[in-house]
Amino acid sequence: MQIKVNTDKTIEHHASLDEHVQTVVTAAISRFAEQITRVEVHLSDNNSQKSVDGDNRCLMEARVTGYQPIAVSAHAATLHQAISGAADKLRRAIDSALGRLSDKRHATAPLAADEVADEETSE
Numbered sequence: 001m002q003i004k005v006n007t008d009k010t011i012e013h014h015a016s017l018d019e020h021v022q023t024v025v026t027a028a029i030s031r032f033a034e035q036i037t038r039v040e041v042h043l044s045d046n047n048s049q050k051s052v053d054g055d056n057r058c059l060m061e062a063r064v065t066g067y068q069p070i071a072v073s074a075h076a077a078t079l080h081q082a083i084s085g086a087a088d089k090l091r092r093a094i095d096s097a098l099g100r101l102s103d104k105r106h107a108t109a110p111l112a113a114d115e116v117a118d119e120e121t122s123e
Contacts, residue, residue: 001026001033008044011079017043021083028087029062032094038063039090043079058082060090067097 005021007013021041029036040061047055059073070093074085 001029001036002038004038004040006040006042008042010045011043017079020080024083024087025060025090028091029094032064032091032098035065035098036062036094037065041083041086043083045079056082058086060086062090062094064094064097070094070097 003022003025005013005018007017011017021043025039025041026033029039042057042059042061044057044059045055046057055075056077056079057073057075058079059071061069061071063069070090072086072089072093074082074089076082076085
C-alpha cells in the first residue's frame with residue numbers, strides 16, 4: 001500500500017510530517033492493506049493568514065481494489081487532529097464499503113451442491 005502526502009502552499013512539507021501521516025494511516029487501515037493500492041493525503045490550512053485555529057483540513061482518498069475511490073475529510077484545530085480524524089473516518093468508510101462488497105458477493109454466490117441437496121430434502 002502506497003501512501004502519498006500532498007500539501008498546499010500554507011503547510012510546510014517535511015519528512016517528519018510524511019512519517020506522521022504514514023504511521024497514522026497505516027495504524028488505522030492496516031487490516032485492509034491487501035485490498036488498498038494507494039492512499040492520497042491532502043493537507044491544507046484554510047485560515048493560514050489568520051490567527052484562528054480550526055481550519056486545518058485533511059482529505060484522504062483510498063484506492064480500493066474492485067471499488068470506486070473512497071474519500072473522506074476532517075477539519076480540526078491542529079493538523080495532527082485533522083489527520084487522525086480523517087484516518088478514523090477512512091477506516092470506517094473502507095470497512096463499510098468492503099462489507100457491502102462482501103454482502104453483494106454472498107448474495108449472488110451460487111449455492112454449493114450440499115446446500116442444494118439440503119434445500120431439496122427440506123421441501
